[in-house]
Amino acid sequence: MLSPNHTKLFKLLKSDPWVQAPEIPEVRDVIKNIPVTNLRRGNPKPPQQLRHLEQLYRDRIAPHCDLSAFEHCYIVAGVTDAITQFVATHRECWQITRGDYEYALTIGNRGLIHDEPHNRFSLIMSNPYCGTGNIIGFPDIDKPIYCDMAYAGSTPELNIELPDNCEQAWFSFSKSHGLVGERIGLVFTKQPHPSLSLSQAVGMWNYTSVDIAIACLEKFSYCEIPQKYQIVQHQICSELGFTPSDCFFIATTQDPEFDCRKRAPDLPARINLSHCWRYI
Ligand SMILES: Cc1ncc(COP(=O)(O)O)c(C=O)c1O
Numbered sequence: 001m002l003s004p005n006h007t008k009l010f011k012l013l014k015s016d017p018w019v020q021a022p023e024i025p026e027v028r029d030v031i032k033n034i035p036v037t038n039l040r041r042g043n044p045k046p047p048q049q050l051r052h053l054e055q056l057y058r059d060r061i062a063p064h065c066d067l068s069a070f071e072h073c074y075i076v077a078g079v080t081d082a083i084t085q086f087v088a089t090h091r092e093c094w095q096i097t098r099g100d101y102e103y104a105l106t107i108g109n110r111g112l113i114h115d116e117p118h119n120r121f122s123l124i125m126s127n128p129y130c131g132t133g134n135i136i137g138f139p140d141i142d143k144p145i146y147c148d149m150a151y152a153g154s155t156p157e158l159n160i161e162l163p164d165n166c167e168q169a170w171f172s173f174s175k176s177h178g179l180v181g182e183r184i185g186l187v188f189t190k191q192p193h194p195s196l197s198l199s200q201a202v203g204m205w206n207y208t209s210v211d212i213a214i215a216c217l218e219k220f221s222y223c224e225i226p227q228k229y230q231i232v233q234h235q236i237c238s239e240l241g242f243t244p245s246d247c248f249f250i251a252t253t254q255d256p257e258f259d260c261r262k263r264a265p266d267l268p269a270r271i272n273l274s275h276c277w278r279y280i
Helices: 006-015 025-031 045-061 078-089 103-107 196-201 207-219 224-240 256-261
Strands: 072-076 094-097 111-114 122-126 145-149 166-172 185-189 250-253 269-272
Touching: 006 224, 006 256, 025 207, 045 072, 045 185, 045 207, 072 078, 072 196, 072 207, 078 103, 078 145, 078 166, 078 185, 094 103, 103 111, 224 250, 256 269
Parallel strands: 094 111, 094 122, 122 145, 145 166
Antiparallel strands: 072 185, 166 185, 250 269
16 A cells, blocks of 8 residues: 555655656666776776676667667666667657657757657657656658667666668666666667767776666566566556556546646656655
8 A cells, every 4th residue: 555645645646747767776786886987098997997888788788679780789877868869969850649648859950849750850759658657659651760768777677679771779777777876878779870989989988887887687587676666566556547558657647637747739748757666
């Protein structure tokens, strides 16, 4: 039984437009003794560690998502950073669809928002999908797709086949490992990245974040954390009358009381369950 009472909790859930994974105690235990890496640029260790991280990530995700066509890999400060780099370097208009993650639109002036993907523009889309927290299909468009996979690793099963026109796939440790404050993400690309290939050639990344990511991947298999926490998600949802999403910290509901949390008129309301975790 959740406390506080439902009225108070519903008020909190209705007021929060964002989603966030709860802190994962097992992850906190893994990373608490990692020292800050303060090596000088030019030291060979950070690039070696970065290549080690890349290989580990590729190995871990391989049973769930084939990244073999994505030859290049870069570390970023979360998917937010991947989006910033995309918006800063993409020379043509691009689009997102209504209900998807809107950050890109807020920082650039080449972004368009459409109800359905338009065949004339590159598409930034999240999958697992930000509008519901569920894994979705890819639209059939000719232009490139840039896939925001910030919620990958947060679903008990991940079986995503990236379409041939997917040019980049962006991953994060914020949701999958509850590490939003560490700012860790990986960008996989088919072509060398216009900005990240330059900054990474001169050692411009956070070396400690690479060590943290490695420690997490060495400890947990890809979907292990959401598999464990899905049980709690289902308990919360059955008590509150929500539908559990594929992502373990998200639910949806058609209850009109939560209409303020719909990300588009044709979507159910999306609920950030992480508030409920601490009341269990
Ligand atoms: C769909 C989506 N993409 C990206 C992000 C940002 O992720 P990160 O913390 O890796 O920058 C969020 C954060 O809520 C998100 O919902």
